[in-house]
Amino acid sequence: MAVRLNLLSLRRLHMPASPPPSVLVMSAGSVPGFAVLQALRADGRLTLLAADMNPRSVGFRLAHENFVVPRADAPEFVPRVLEICRSRGAGYVFPIIDEELPVFAEQAAFFKSHGVTVIGNTAETVRITKDKYAFFKRCQELGLLTPRTYLPGAPELEEASFPLLIKPSRGRGSANVYRIENKKELAFFSSYVPDAIIQDFVEGAEYTIDVLTDLKGELICALPKVRIEVKAGMQVKGRTVGDPLLVEYARKVSRLFDLTPRVNIQCIRRGEEIFLIEINPKFPASLPLTVKAGLNLPLLLLQLYQGQPIPDPSRGLVFDLLMLRTWQEFFVADGREPQGNA
Numbered sequence: 645m646a647v648r649l650n651l652l653s654l655r656r657l658h659m660p661a662s663p664p665p666s667v668l669v670m671s672a673g674s675v676p677g678f679a680v681l682q683a684l685r686a687d688g689r690l691t692l693l694a695a696d697m698n699p700r701s702v703g704f705r706l707a708h709e710n711f712v713v714p715r716a717d718a719p720e721f722v723p724r725v726l727e728i729c730r731s732r733g734a735g736y737v738f739p740i741i742d743e744e745l746p747v748f749a750e751q752a753a754f755f756k757s758h759g760v761t762v763i764g765n766t767a768e769t770v771r772i773t774k775d776k777y778a779f780f781k782r783c784q785e786l787g788l789l790t791p792r793t794y795l796p797g798a799p800e801l802e803e804a805s806f807p808l809l810i811k812p813s814r815g816r817g818s819a820n821v822y823r824i825e826n827k828k829e830l831a832f833f834s835s836y837v838p839d840a841i842i843q844d845f846v847e848g849a850e851y852t853i854d855v856l857t858d859l860k861g862e863l864i865c866a867l868p869k870v871r872i873e874v875k876a877g878m879q880v881k882g883r884t885v886g887d888p889l890l891v892e893y894a895r896k897v898s899r900l901f902d903l904t905p906r907v908n909i910q911c912i913r914r915g916e917e918i919f920l921i922e923i924n925p926k927f928p929a930s931l932p933l934t935v936k937a938g939l940n941l942p943l944l945l946l947q948l949y950q951g952q953p954i955p956d957p958s959r960g961l962v963f964d965l966l967m968l969r970t971w972q973e974f975f976v977a978d979g980r981e982p983q984g985n986a
Contacts (some may be wrong), residue, residue: 666691666732667946668725671740672703672710675878679931680738681706683942686935693734695725699984705974712984716743722751729760736761736946738927742816745770745926763945765925769903773923776813777841783920786900790920791843796834798842807845810837818877848914850921852879853894854906854934856944861904864954866894867939867961869930879930879969884937886963893918905948906941933967 667684671677672694681703684690694707697715704710711728714721729737737760739748748755749767756762764770772778780793791809794801810833811821820837823845824830834840850871856864868890873881894909901907901923910922927941928934934941938961947954 666693666708666734668693668695668729668732668734668737669703669707669740670695670713670725670738670744672696672707673698673701674703674741675929676927676931677740678703678706679929679935680740680927680942683931683935683940684946686940687943691732693728693732694984695728696984701984702974704984710984716741716747721747722754726755726758726760729755730758734760736763736949738942739764740927742774742926745774761949763905763949765903765905765907769901769907769923770925772901773925774814776811776815776922779923780841780843782901788897788900788920789917791846793844794842796840796842801830801842804842804844809843809845810834810840811843812837813839813841815839816877818874821877846912846914846919846921848912848917848919850874850910850912851885851890852882852928852930853890853909853911854928854931854939854941855894855898855903855909856906856939856941857898857904858954859905859948861899861902863895863898864944865939865961866891866898867934867937868894869933879928879933879967881969882930882933882967884933884961884963884965886961889913889916890918897923906945930967933965936967937962937965 667690669677669680669692672681673696681692681694684692685706692707693709693711694703695711695713696703697713699712709732713724739745739762745764748762748764749770752762772782777793777795780790783790806825808824809821810824822833824833851868852871854867858864868885868887869882870885871879871882897909897920908924908928910924912919912921944954
């Protein structure tokens with residue numbers, strides 16, 4: 645049974661008196677994109693625009709108007725997104741997937757010059773967190789405990805203990821992530837996995853922590869969630885936890901990395917030790933659990949960027965809230981499904 649505890653400091657959510665006329669959510673067909681649209685629908689005054697490469701994006705069922713866009717690495721991507729925002733009066737855009745993050749981070753000032761605010765992290769944050777070896781080196785510089793990380797062929801690997809993990813340095817989810825049990829497997833997967841890094845395997849309970857700061861970097865709220873079951877890198881079973889140690893850890897990591905205004909921290913706790921695994925400058929696939937527990941990150945971020953206060957007193961979050969995820973289907977008559985505007 646879920647219980648309410650007041651262990652985290654969350655300033656009370658008051659929706660702004662004048663919400664933006666429209667908000668654009670990218671990658672509406674992805675799991676986190678769909679979740680962001682669901683979260684924003686809690687404020688019925690918002691006009692929601694959805695964008696995706698696929699004209700049959702499932703997220704198009706949640707938006708007021710839909711748009712087909714090119715790949716994030718296409719030269720026409722930024723002009724197309726800006727055209728949508730300007731023609732529909734969208735003052736805010738939510739980047740969602742990895743491929744979009746660096747583009748929007750690097751073009752944030754350009755969008756701002758046209759009256760559009762990109763709700764995301766800085767280009768430096770995106771760069772350092774998406775390169776796992778560079779991230780390991782930064783953790784070392786900051787004195788943060790993290791799994792020892794090696795490049796293939798590094799002399800230090802001769803002293804490493806099995807099991808090890810191998811993964812792409814710029815990968816996402818669980819694609820090309822393998823557990824290595826011996827030197828023979830290490831040699832094989834080192835040549836098989838592209839742009840590989842190798843890490844010590846750390847046993848312990850795995851958590852993600854959703855973090856929200858104000859625009860000066862001060863922590864507003866941190867919500868830890870234990871990852872009970874993961875498939876294809878996505879949390880399919882998880883539970884919110886009221887753990888003050890993890891909350892203070894999130895505060896520390898956020899300050900050290902300047903993770904304004906939001907981020908998802910992935911870590912492993914082994915007793916009193918906490919190993920930093922990844923920092924994800926994006927909304928997690930487990931966002932629905934975060935919102936259901938009382939922390940509607942997308943709406944709070946809109947409030948922050950509009951200059952609206954999020955005052956005390958603290959508000960209780962729901963802990964020991966279990967999420968069990970399954971598929972959801974939508975059925976439509978042929979030719980009647982929502983289509984994105986070309």
